[in-house]
Amino acid sequence: MAFDERRYVREVLEPARQAGGALSDDLRVRYQLREPMSGAEIAETVAQVRQGWRRLRGRLTFRPLIDRLSADHEGHAPIFAAAAQGDLGPLRAALREADRRAARRLDDARRRLDDAAGRLRMLPPGIVAGIARSSGVTGQDADRLTAELGVEVRPPDPLPETPPYAGYGRAREALTTLGRRHLADFLFGGRCARMRVLDGFSVPGAGPLAEEIRKVEAEWERRTRGPWTTGADTVLAALRGASDPAALLRYDVVTRLRERVREHSSDDTLLRHAVDELNLAEEDARRLVFAVRQEGGAHGAYAVPAARLRELIEAGEIMAAVDLAAALESGTPEAGSPEPGTPETGTPRSGALTGEAADLAAEARARLSAAVELRERALNAADPDEAWIMLQDALLRVPGLPGAGELLARLAPHPAREPRAEVRDDAVVLTWRPSPSRAGEISYEVLRDGVLLAAAPPGPSGFRDGSPPVDVPVTYSVVARRGEAAAVPVPASPVVVRPEPRDVRLTAGDGIVTGRWSLPPQALRVVVTRDGRPVPADATGFRDREVTNGAGHVYVVSAVYPGPRGPDDSGGSGGPDGSRGSHDPGGSGEVTTPGVRRTVTPHARPEPVTEFSVRPDPSAPGRLLVTCAEPAAGMVEFLALDAVPPWPLGATLSLAEVRRAGRAVPATPVGAGGHLLRPPASSGVLLAVTVAGDLATVGAHREHVGLPPPAGLTAQRRGPAILVGFDWPAGVPEMEVSWGGRSTTVSAAAYRAQGGVRLEHPEGEPLTIEVAPTARIHGARVRGPAATVRLEAAVPVRCRLRFHGPPWRRSLTVELDADRPVPVARLILVLKPGWIQPLSDDDGRVLAEWTGLLAPVTLTVPAPRQSRPYWLRCFADDGTDLVDAPVRERKVE
Structure with a gap:
C-alpha cells in the first residue's frame, strides 16, 4: 500500500499538532498499519512511512512532531525487525500495551472531565481541549466522553462588565430600603419566578417590559407619599433612564450572583440562590452560574484584544494576528467574538488599539513584513541553498506564509557527485x-x-544492488532529494554483471583432482584451466588425472557468456580484483569471466596404521604414550569417537568426513613412532587415521576409558590423622591417593564406606596430597589427571583448666602447652550455664581474653561465681591448632 501523505497529515500530524504535540502511542496509527498484515507488508509499510517523514519534515509546522516520531522509532526498530523476520509476537505485544495505555488515558480523561464539569455539567471548549491534551487523548475522544458524561461543551455566555445605567448604585440602595431582593422583584413581584435573562428577557405571564414599568409607576403614584415612595421613584428613574431596561435587569442579577461567587459558594448553593432568590429559570440559572464561574478564564481572555493577540502570536498564527488587529482597528469583530465597542465588553471602538494590544499588533505586522521580504528575496536568489535558508527563516517568522511552502518544496539540492x-x-x-x-x-x-x-x-553514500540483471549493460543513477524536490539524476558508467561459477569445490586425490560447481543460469558453459592449460569439463564438473602427486596445481574455473549486445556493453564481469572478462579469441563473440582460482595438491593414498599400543607415560603423569609404525605416506592423527568407527580398516575417505565423526586429540610426536596424548575426558574409542592432503585412511582403534579428575578436594587435620574428601567422578573405578612419598589405591566402595580417606602424617610437617583417577586398560594401569591440596605444618597447642585454693578464694588456671613455642594471637575463655557446652566464642559469657601470647604459658583468673552446672571452654584464632581440655575439666557440676 502506497503512503498517503494527505491522510497521514489529516489523521496523525494535524490532530497531534492541535493537541499540543501529543502523538498517539498506537503503532497502528503512527505507521498506518492495518490488520491483517504479513511481516513483509509491515516492513514495507514502515519504510514508506519513514520516507514520508523525511518529506514532511520540510514543513516547519510538523518538524517537531517528525523529530519526535524519528526519535521514538529507535525504540520500535527491534519490533519491526522481528516482524520482518516473520515474528509478529513483539508487535502484537506492543499493540496490546498501547491499547491498555489508551484505555488508561481515556479513563483519566473521563474522570477529569467529570470532576471539572461538577454539578453544572458544563465546560468551556478550552478546558475540554486542555484536559484532552494533558491526558493524551484526541479531541474526538474528548467529545465522545463529554457526550457519555452528559456534559455540555459551550463557551460561557458574555456577561456585562459595567452597568448600563450610571445611577445603578443608588437604585440598589433604594431596593434595600424597600425590602426588594432585586429589580425584577420590584417590577414583577411574585410573578418573576422562572425569569429568563439570556437569549432575550422574558417573565412568564408578563407583558412587554415598557408596559410593566408603566403599570408599576402608576401603582406607586396612587400611594401616599413618604420615604418609601422616594425609594420607588429612584428605582423607577433607573428603569426609565436605562437605554435598555432588560440589560439593567440582567446586570442586576449578574452582579448579585457575582457577589455570591466571591463568597466561594458551592455550585449547589449558587444554583439554589439563582432559582429561589433571584427567581431565574433553571436553565438560565445554570448558564449564568457557569458564565460567572468562568469569568477571568479562557473565554474572558478571548474577549480582551491583547490576550487574544498574544495567544495567536505564541501559537505562530501571525497572519491571523494581523487580521485580528486590522479587524479591531476597523471596528469589525473577529469571527465568533463579541463586537468591540459594545457595553458587554467595554472594548474601545475602531482605531483605538493601545498599550499591549498595539505593541502586539506591531510585532505581528513586523514579523509578517520581514517574512514577506525574505520570500521575495528567495524568489530572486540564484543559489537554491541560499533561497532554501531564506524561506526557512521566513517560515520560522510566519508559519504558513502564503507561497513559501510551495516555493520551498520546489528548491532541489545540488546533485550528487561522482x-x-x-x-x-x-x-x-x-x-x-x-x-x-x-x-x-x-x-x-x-x-x-x-x-x-x-x-x-539521509547521510549514506553507498548502495548495494543484490539482484541486478545479468549479461546486459545496466546504468545506475543517483538522485539527491530535499523534501519533495529532487535534483537531476547523475548517472554512473554502465556495467555488465556476469557472475562467476558458484560453489566451486576442488578435491585432490591419489593422482586425480575433481571439481564441482553450480553453473550460473545465463552462462553458456564453464571452462577450466590447470596451470594455464585447458582441462576438459562439462557443465557441472571435471576429473583431471594429468596431475602429479605432491605438486601444487593452480586451477581457474571461468563462466562463458554470449558476446556483447550493444555499444554500451563493457564486456566485463567486474570481478573482485577489478579485471574484465576477455572476448573469445576464436572470434565467436563470447565473453569469459576472470574465473575462480584454486590451488590444490594431490597426494598418494595414505597408508593405514594397522596397530598401535597405548600405555601411561612414566615421564609425564596424566598423559598416554601411543606407539605405532610410521606409515610410508601421510601423517598420523588421532580422533576420539563415541563408538566403534563405521568404516573398515584401510578405508580411504575425505578428511572432512572423518573429522566430522569425532574429536581431534592433540598429539605431540615423541621419538620414532611415538605420540604423547592427553587422555580424552569421556570414554569411547581412540582411532588412528593417516592424512594426506584432503584424504584420510582409517587405521586401527582402541577402546578408551575417560578418567576425569576429582572435584571439591579437601583435607582436614585431626591431630596426626588427616581426613581427605572429594566428589567421586562418575565412571571412575579407583582413585590413587599420594602423600609424603606414599600412595594408596582406594575403590569407590571403600571411599563411601569410610566416609572419605584417612591418612596419617605428623602434624609438624607440611604436606601435599594428590588424588588421581586410575583404571586398568588392556592389562596396564592408566592414571588420569590429578587434583592436589596442600596442608601447612601445624603444632597443636593443648589446653588444660584447673581450679586452685579454698572455696572463698578460688582461682582458675588456664595452661597452654606445646612441643615448641607457638604464638597465639588471641585466646578467649567462655562460660556457658547449663548442660550444653559453648560452640563458639560468642556462645556464652566471656570470662577472660588474652592477646599476643606465646605457648607454653600459664594464665590465672578468679573462679567464676556461677551456679552449677556450667561449661568452660577456650577458643583461639583460626591460625592456632588448639586442642580442647578434657571434658572433666571443661564441665563443672
Whole structure:
C-alpha cells in the first residue's frame, strides 16, 4: 500500500499538532498499519512511512512532531525487525500495551472531565481541549466522553462588565430600603419566578417590559407619599433612564450572583440562590452560574484584544494576528467574538488599539513584513541553498506564509557527485560523493535504467544492488532529494554483471583432482584451466588425472557468456580484483569471466596404521604414550569417537568426513613412532587415521576409558590423622591417593564406606596430597589427571583448666602447652550455664581474653561465681591448632 501523505497529515500530524504535540502511542496509527498484515507488508509499510517523514519534515509546522516520531522509532526498530523476520509476537505485544495505555488515558480523561464539569455539567471548549491534551487523548475522544458524561461543551455566555445605567448604585440602595431582593422583584413581584435573562428577557405571564414599568409607576403614584415612595421613584428613574431596561435587569442579577461567587459558594448553593432568590429559570440559572464561574478564564481572555493577540502570536498564527488587529482597528469583530465597542465588553471602538494590544499588533505586522521580504528575496536568489535558508527563516517568522511552502518544496539540492558502479560477485555496489548542499536534510534515491530502485536515508553514500540483471549493460543513477524536490539524476558508467561459477569445490586425490560447481543460469558453459592449460569439463564438473602427486596445481574455473549486445556493453564481469572478462579469441563473440582460482595438491593414498599400543607415560603423569609404525605416506592423527568407527580398516575417505565423526586429540610426536596424548575426558574409542592432503585412511582403534579428575578436594587435620574428601567422578573405578612419598589405591566402595580417606602424617610437617583417577586398560594401569591440596605444618597447642585454693578464694588456671613455642594471637575463655557446652566464642559469657601470647604459658583468673552446672571452654584464632581440655575439666557440676 502506497503512503498517503494527505491522510497521514489529516489523521496523525494535524490532530497531534492541535493537541499540543501529543502523538498517539498506537503503532497502528503512527505507521498506518492495518490488520491483517504479513511481516513483509509491515516492513514495507514502515519504510514508506519513514520516507514520508523525511518529506514532511520540510514543513516547519510538523518538524517537531517528525523529530519526535524519528526519535521514538529507535525504540520500535527491534519490533519491526522481528516482524520482518516473520515474528509478529513483539508487535502484537506492543499493540496490546498501547491499547491498555489508551484505555488508561481515556479513563483519566473521563474522570477529569467529570470532576471539572461538577454539578453544572458544563465546560468551556478550552478546558475540554486542555484536559484532552494533558491526558493524551484526541479531541474526538474528548467529545465522545463529554457526550457519555452528559456534559455540555459551550463557551460561557458574555456577561456585562459595567452597568448600563450610571445611577445603578443608588437604585440598589433604594431596593434595600424597600425590602426588594432585586429589580425584577420590584417590577414583577411574585410573578418573576422562572425569569429568563439570556437569549432575550422574558417573565412568564408578563407583558412587554415598557408596559410593566408603566403599570408599576402608576401603582406607586396612587400611594401616599413618604420615604418609601422616594425609594420607588429612584428605582423607577433607573428603569426609565436605562437605554435598555432588560440589560439593567440582567446586570442586576449578574452582579448579585457575582457577589455570591466571591463568597466561594458551592455550585449547589449558587444554583439554589439563582432559582429561589433571584427567581431565574433553571436553565438560565445554570448558564449564568457557569458564565460567572468562568469569568477571568479562557473565554474572558478571548474577549480582551491583547490576550487574544498574544495567544495567536505564541501559537505562530501571525497572519491571523494581523487580521485580528486590522479587524479591531476597523471596528469589525473577529469571527465568533463579541463586537468591540459594545457595553458587554467595554472594548474601545475602531482605531483605538493601545498599550499591549498595539505593541502586539506591531510585532505581528513586523514579523509578517520581514517574512514577506525574505520570500521575495528567495524568489530572486540564484543559489537554491541560499533561497532554501531564506524561506526557512521566513517560515520560522510566519508559519504558513502564503507561497513559501510551495516555493520551498520546489528548491532541489545540488546533485550528487561522482557516482561509481562496481560489480562485486553477483551484486553491484554503487558509491557516490554526497551533494554539496548543506541546507536541509538531503536524502538520495537510486535509479537503475531510469527506474527507482531504492531510497537511502539521509547521510549514506553507498548502495548495494543484490539482484541486478545479468549479461546486459545496466546504468545506475543517483538522485539527491530535499523534501519533495529532487535534483537531476547523475548517472554512473554502465556495467555488465556476469557472475562467476558458484560453489566451486576442488578435491585432490591419489593422482586425480575433481571439481564441482553450480553453473550460473545465463552462462553458456564453464571452462577450466590447470596451470594455464585447458582441462576438459562439462557443465557441472571435471576429473583431471594429468596431475602429479605432491605438486601444487593452480586451477581457474571461468563462466562463458554470449558476446556483447550493444555499444554500451563493457564486456566485463567486474570481478573482485577489478579485471574484465576477455572476448573469445576464436572470434565467436563470447565473453569469459576472470574465473575462480584454486590451488590444490594431490597426494598418494595414505597408508593405514594397522596397530598401535597405548600405555601411561612414566615421564609425564596424566598423559598416554601411543606407539605405532610410521606409515610410508601421510601423517598420523588421532580422533576420539563415541563408538566403534563405521568404516573398515584401510578405508580411504575425505578428511572432512572423518573429522566430522569425532574429536581431534592433540598429539605431540615423541621419538620414532611415538605420540604423547592427553587422555580424552569421556570414554569411547581412540582411532588412528593417516592424512594426506584432503584424504584420510582409517587405521586401527582402541577402546578408551575417560578418567576425569576429582572435584571439591579437601583435607582436614585431626591431630596426626588427616581426613581427605572429594566428589567421586562418575565412571571412575579407583582413585590413587599420594602423600609424603606414599600412595594408596582406594575403590569407590571403600571411599563411601569410610566416609572419605584417612591418612596419617605428623602434624609438624607440611604436606601435599594428590588424588588421581586410575583404571586398568588392556592389562596396564592408566592414571588420569590429578587434583592436589596442600596442608601447612601445624603444632597443636593443648589446653588444660584447673581450679586452685579454698572455696572463698578460688582461682582458675588456664595452661597452654606445646612441643615448641607457638604464638597465639588471641585466646578467649567462655562460660556457658547449663548442660550444653559453648560452640563458639560468642556462645556464652566471656570470662577472660588474652592477646599476643606465646605457648607454653600459664594464665590465672578468679573462679567464676556461677551456679552449677556450667561449661568452660577456650577458643583461639583460626591460625592456632588448639586442642580442647578434657571434658572433666571443661564441665563443672
